[in-house]
Amino acid sequence: MIETVAGPVEHTQLGRTLAHEQLLTVSEPLLTQFPHLYDREAMYTAAVETVRGVQAHGVRTIVDPCVAMLGRDVAFHARVAEETGVNLVVATGLYTYNVLPPYFQWRDADALADALVHDIEQGIQGTSIKAAFIKCATDEPGLTPDVEKVLRASARAHLRTGRPIMAHSHAATRTGLEQARIFHEEGVDLRAVQIAHTGDSDDLDYIERLLDLGVWIGMDRFGVEGLLPLERRAATVAKLCARGHAGRMMLSQDYSAFNDWVPADKLAEFAPAWSMTLLFETVLPRLAELGVGHDQIDVMLERNPAAWLSGS
Template structure:
């Protein structure tokens, strides 16, 4: 919104962010893993202020978010050049600050592995190999692109156990999810609050999938979370409120976890998916 500032009310958005983050903090959430990167309007100073005012630890990312093409700046520059920008965010700091990115983010959606998307995937892989920070992807499970992401990352020499294939909970295809975890990756069961009214799976189907994956012994490969953001300019606010009224930072704690426990998930398994697995994901560091 930098080019059309009259469309962005920073004070209003700060109040909105503080309200959501404080509500999560009151429910015992201590850390937010924040995968807003280039292409999504990242503002690291805004994140820093939210963290300062709420006491929430916010872990930032670097990378580039696109479903198709990359910005024209990258059209005539190499994969290694893009990787270098990500490495700078990790080793030096983001947007002229000393705040360093702690993980890498890339995206593949329904259009599949376009040339632009592949460029980002390979750049993320190379930055990961150089720095050792883990990788998180945005994926489109209904088209099976998580496996294609794994293929490209693996071709670049990435250890897939250091990768989280995000939004995997958008499908209840157990065979597909099993393939992802058997190749070593974590999977994100992370879009709670986006329901059938918005074209996604219901909470009940998401929970049933987690229950089955736990039954099969994969609790140590799942991350339980949501993909909500305090502000999204893709839609008018009233559209988001109508289509996804529970897409917020407290739906997991208030409704999802109690429902999972009622279905047979134990406190220990909840702790594994919300604390232990994220810790292991970030603890494995080191270039290779």
């Protein structure tokens, strides 16, 4: 069974799944300390409208890796799920590229793992909603001491609970390989790991080195032109499908229905066509033109997310 904000469902019932999207990306300290800066009803309306947009394309499940420090609010997610009927799959984790909050700077990886396990076994934020996967990150600053602590804590929480891992990566510096090394050192079967944002690169040598390790890869930022143009992203997916790798890829956009990290005018420059429906309106037709079959699309959008989440 896969945990959703509305309760567990069979992995066979997930259907068409977006494996990396967010309802919220919020500056968490500001949301809690300066709530007057935010119109929560407008945020809710944006989330519902965004979800309904992808439901019109047959999406039944959204995997949302919003965790601590990104504005996670599972009560918000539960409200959206109740309104729309979508399966919302949420995570535990602590998102940092560099340093941890002081509380965890003074504690070891096992203490952080305990907090992650609580979200999985007891529930998130005092609710009965349980995390279905574990999120961690390594970005351009690399493997700082605190980032390494988060990776090792994530691995240990996985070993204690069986929940899969999603690792935000920085493809330009090949951090996915470093993440895989840490997880392997901790005893993780890499078939339980998804290296997110692998699709920010079209370096097939790097990507196939990851695939050779057994991980899943997220081709999950279609529309973020400032990191890699859509055409190169699509061409990379098509080449990997032609090489027999459709069974290890997941497609998504890493879009947020509400995002306060980047001003709207800057976002329009960096990702002018970015949306949660871009995959269906533009990317899938382009993949078909590049020779990707409907059966391969179904594998990447349905079978693979369910298999990663369930460990099947």
